[in-house]
Amino acid sequence: MNKNILVAFGGVSPEHEVSVLSAMQAISALEETNYSLIPLYITKSGRWLTGEYLLDLEHYQDLDELVQQAVPCTFSHNEMGKPVLLETEKQGLFSSRQTHSIYAVLPAFHGSEGENGAFQGTCDMYNLPFAGSGIFASSLGMDKVKAKEMCRAHDIPVVDSVDFYESQWEKAQDEILDEIDELGFPVIVKPVNLGSSIGVERADDRESLIEAVETAFRYDANLLVEKAVSPLMEINCSVLGDPEEAQPSVCERPLGKEETLSFEDKYQSDDGGNKGMASADRVIPADIPDELTNKIQDMALTIFKTFRAAGVARLDFLVNAETNELYFNEINTIPGSFSFYLWKESSISIEELMVELIEIARTQHQRKIGRVRSYETNLLSQKAVQGIKGLKNKES
Ligand SMILES: Nc1ncnc2c1ncn2[C@@H]1O[C@H](COP(=O)(O)OP(=O)(O)O)[C@@H](O)[C@H]1O
Numbered sequence: 001m002n003k004n005i006l007v008a009f010g011g012v013s014p015e016h017e018v019s020v021l022s023a024m025q026a027i028s029a030l031e032e033t034n035y036s037l038i039p040l041y042i043t044k045s046g047r048w049l050t051g052e053y054l055l056d057l058e059h060y061q062d063l064d065e066l067v068q069q070a071v072p073c074t075f076s077h078n079e080m081g082k083p084v085l086l087e088t089e090k091q092g093l094f095s096s097r098q099t100h101s102i103y104a105v106l107p108a109f110h111g112s113e114g115e116n117g118a119f120q121g122t123c124d125m126y127n128l129p130f131a132g133s134g135i136f137a138s139s140l141g142m143d144k145v146k147a148k149e150m151c152r153a154h155d156i157p158v159v160d161s162v163d164f165y166e167s168q169w170e171k172a173q174d175e176i177l178d179e180i181d182e183l184g185f186p187v188i189v190k191p192v193n194l195g196s197s198i199g200v201e202r203a204d205d206r207e208s209l210i211e212a213v214e215t216a217f218r219y220d221a222n223l224l225v226e227k228a229v230s231p232l233m234e235i236n237c238s239v240l241g242d243p244e245e246a247q248p249s250v251c252e253r254p255l256g257k258e259e260t261l262s263f264e265d266k267y268q269s270d271d272g273g274n275k276g277m278a279s280a281d282r283v284i285p286a287d288i289p290d291e292l293t294n295k296i297q298d299m300a301l302t303i304f305k306t307f308r309a310a311g312v313a314r315l316d317f318l319v320n321a322e323t324n325e326l327y328f329n330e331i332n333t334i335p336g337s338f339s340f341y342l343w344k345e346s347s348i349s350i351e352e353l354m355v356e357l358i359e360i361a362r363t364q365h366q367r368k369i370g371r372v373r374s375y376e377t378n379l380l381s382q383k384a385v386q387g388i389k390g391l392k393n394k395e396s
């Protein structure tokens with residue numbers, strides 16, 4: 001039987017295009033393996049599509065044509081009760097609707113419902129093995145405020161910050177501004193639930209802060225204002241494994257045109273920008289002292305396990321370039337390009353990385369379904385049901 005890998009990507013997210021790029025990299029790597037590939041493309045308006053046509057990056061230039069050529073689909077169960085991908089439109093007049101078995105799902109989304117645990121939860125509901133983190137790490141990782149709180153509780157250093165909702169900003173702007181004053185300028189304003197530097201801005205005074213806050217509220221109703229680390233050096237480290245056993249990659253030092261990395265720095269460098277996160281300028285391994293590298297790798301591993309992450313994640317750190325003070329910045333549970341460029345240094349090719357992700361997904365799933373999942377009770381026995389009926393009669 002075909003071992004079908006369902007590569008899921010796109011989604012209702014500002015990082016939609018970046019996700020298409022990560023997915024195409026995964027697909028071209030998986031084409032070198034024995035797995036069969038099925039695309040699941042979620043459009044910007046949330047439609048689920050599949051079909052061969054979606055496997056070619058060129059086809060994403062004309063999205064109207066793409067939607068015409070693709071086939072609507074959904075998760076369902078076949079007559080044996082097994083979860084499948086069901087094509088919801090018939091291909092011919094007399095044909096039946098096609099179904100595809102699924103060996104594992106590879107979520108390649110960035111941001112929003114594809115990365116925050118919602119899609120992972122959908123896979124769980126269908127009892128499908130999927131690569132990467134589960135609901136818990138995915139949703140915790142997406143919330144920059146709660147992720148920091150989790151780290152604080154585990155003595156992992158994070159930058160001082162203030163967070164607030166739009167409704168609070170409308171009611172008590174002056175108090176919030178006073179609190180931010182106490183942090184001291186410059187500060188960094190960011191949406192709590194986004195990525196790829198969208199809505200992230202540096203503010204040097206109250207005036208630019210108010211402007212940055214207004215801009216960021218266009219993306220999220222919940223904002224985080226952090227004291228800026230300056231002079232800043234950013235260091236990222238990827239971790240591969242599961243919450244029980246994992247290994248860190250080498251570190252990278254991403255380079256930007258300005259101190260704060262922008263969306264353009266990350267994805268639109270001079271080579272045309274169709275390689276996603278892998279095309280950004282960076283130093284690998286990071287040109288930092290061994291002692292700092294070790295510290296970052298240890299911390300990355302601790303955070304990965306603390307968050308109960310799985311598969312591959314990228315842990316991003318902020319370092320004061322003068323003092324080498326180190327802070328956790330964020331965890332990316334589906335890192336751009338799956339961080340494959342960091343694993344090359346550990347002699348793990350992108351093909352091997354993809355296969356490993358699928359194996360981890362299968363093992364995690366086996367572990368879960370190997371446990372007792374239902375419990376025999378006689379809660380709905382005649383006596384209990386009678387009792388409830390009794391209650392109803394009393395009410396009326
Ligand atoms: N506290 C900070 N001090 C200085 N620069 C920061 C700080 N927080 C974020 N940045 C800059 O902003 C960029 C984007 O912020 P980040 O928290 O990583 O959000 P995103 O999830 O959008 O990537 C970082 O890569 C870094 O360049």
Ligand SMILES: [Mg+2]
Nearest residue numbers: 196197316330
């Ligand atoms: Mg970031």
